Amino acid sequence: MIVLFAIACSKSGNDPKPDPTPTNPTNNPVTISSLSVTSGEASTTVIVNGTNFSTTISANQVLFNGTVAIVTAASTTQLTVKVPQDASSGAVTVTVNGGATVTGPVFTFIGPVKITSIDVNKGTDGAVVKITGAGFSTTLTDNKVLFNNKPASITAATATLLTVTVPVNPGTGAITVSVGSGSPVTGPTFTYVEFLKITSTDVTKGIAGATVNITGTGFSTSITDNKLFFNGIAATVSSATTTLLSVKVPQGCGVGKLSISVGGQSFEGPSFDYYLSTTVTTLAGNIPAFADGTGTAANFEYIKGIAIDNVGNIYVTDYDNHRIRKITPSGVVTTLAGIGISNTSPVQNPYCITVDKDGNVYFTGSARGVQKITPAGVVSTYAGDSGSTYIANPSFNAISGLATDANGNVYVADENSAIPTALIRKISSNGVTTIAGNGRGTAVDGTGTAARFAGLGGLSADAAGNIYVNDYGLIRKINTSTQVTSFSPQADVVSTAVDKNGNVYFVTSIGRQVKVVNQQGIVSIVAGNWALDGYDDGDQYTARFTNKCTLAVDAAGNIYVADQHRVRKITIK
Secondary structure, eight states, rough: OOOOOOOOOOOTOOOOOOOOSSSSSSTOOEEEESSOOOOOOOEEEEEEESOOSSSSGGEEEEEEEEEEEOOEEEOOOOOEEOTTTTOOOOOEEETTTTTTTEEEEEEEEOOOOOOEEEEEEEETTOOOOEEEEESSSSSSGGGEEEEEEOOOEEEEOOSSSEEEEEOOOOEEEEEEEEESSOOEEEEEEEEEEOOOOEEEESSSOOOOOEEEEEESSSSSGGGGGOEEEEEEEOOOOEEEEEEEEEEEEEEEEEEEEEEEEEEEEEEEEEEEEOOOOOEEEEOOOOSSOOOEEGGGSSSOOEEEEEEEOSOOEEEEEETTTTEEEOTTTTOOOEEETTTTOOOOOOOOOOOOEEOOOOOOOOOEOSSSSSEEETTTTEEEEEETTTSSEEEOOSHHHHHEEEEEEEEOEEEEEEETTTTTEEEEEETTTTTEEEEOSSSSOOOBBBGGGGHHHHHHGEEEEEESSOEEEETTTTTEOOOOOOOOEEEEEEETEEEEOOTOOOOOOEETTTTTTEEOOOOTTOOOEEETTTTTTOOOOOEEETTOOOOOOEEOOOTTSSEEEEEEEEEEEEEOO
């Protein structure tokens, strides 16, 4: 019996290799934990993070909302892919080795970013710019906008419109927009305009036509783009850079603030003191004493009131010398009434004074009434208590102002803080009547006795018969129908005078400056410096006054200032 043995054997190198161990065994399911970016445009690189991916690139299939993406690198925990060209927004899915499909986060596909327009192409810090285009993300933080490479704040976003705020001082340059990790797209140039501001002026006062150099930011190099105003009156700009403007002071602009407008921006700057071009001289007076004479050879002790007649003679109340003095236009000073002059009535501490069309002089003094001096020099009590030509009923209290109109009527500012009362009274052929005021208190406009005054000062009258009265904080106007209005808000006015054109000149209790307000309410400085007092003659800037002044204006428009013991003349050039 023959026994056959079959022995299996193999040669080295010819044995079949066993199957490799799979990289994603079925008991280790595929997961997606996150995406490196959740939005982007075509070709954006996205890293899909998870577990149990295949290290064999071709074994992994990644879809963006159903569209196949190209896998460029693979490990068991990360797949690197490119967003497909025809992708759309939706979930990212992964399938490994034909196994179960795993769904991951939503990826927002951003079409090609495009800038078509911007609503404004220039502006300053904080300006709002709207960028129109396509491919923007509705998620604010996915969009990045740069102004000349400086990041801007995005306040609203749709797929076609971004609303952004211009960053601080970006300079002029292109606007760029990028979405997600996509490449930036360059749009139009945005011209940065510095914030409009006036920082200083080389002078703070001037006359019409004077040059003022204004320093600031945000000016235009185009002269006509800069709209500059003095107290609301347009000025002529003669040269311009982005930081310096040279301008001419406009005629009649008055005291007020500088303001400027450039390219939609506006700014209100510092105040500017507008002066009239004037010359100040001393007509008469020198030291506090008494002497008749010419010019500075004459002396006054203390002048309280001043008035001018139709031919230019000046009359003053020399309070401490108890005299009424007369000064001719050439400066010759004589004594009209008072101590040393034979009169039918004494003059004692004369205060307010006015002159009518016929040359009669009216004044007040220690007595409660109005006294009159005729051109012949006869002194009498014109209005007041018994013995007067016109009896005041009730009696006058403290008279703080006198004025006369073209018809020869005399007006009296009559007040008493103890009662209290503040009345404007009229002396005419009909006697003494009250034309305005009732009691005393907060200023109230109205007609006749429906009006109220807070406290009365001096009076003056214009050629039309309107009366101007100093009321605390206001210059009030009383027309010929006795209607009282607040003409100009000026604090603590102590004296007014009106020229033939209705311009009202005034000084305040702090004095040192003569000012004028026209019928449009524009205030200009005539002469003086409110911070410096003295008796210096000179031009509108160098002349000095004290804080104890009263005013009068002649028919030619010259202003006369009773300045304690001197009479000063201001001539407008």
